[in-house]
Amino acid sequence: DEVDNQAFNAAVDAIMSAKHIYILGARSSVALSIFMGFYLGLLFENVQTVNSVSVSEVFEQIMRVGKGDVV
Secondary structure (H helix, E strand, O other): OOOOHHHHHHHHHHHHHOOOEEEEOOHHHHHHHHHHHHHHHHHOOOEEEEOOOOHHHHHHHHOOOOOOOEO
8 A cells, every 4th residue: 555656556657668677686685586587587588686694695696787777
């Protein structure tokens, strides 16, 4: 009930039209990012789940994020 419908719809539109979808998880959100990455991967071919304990590894995985991508 408290979710802003416009913000939610904008997020859905961004994901649907993205060239690449990057799902980022850290600490306690890693499990959720893996879950979301798995199921979005069933729907889209362009999903990359990014989770690591090393900042440099995260950077290496997202350094190609560009216009039209969503994180």
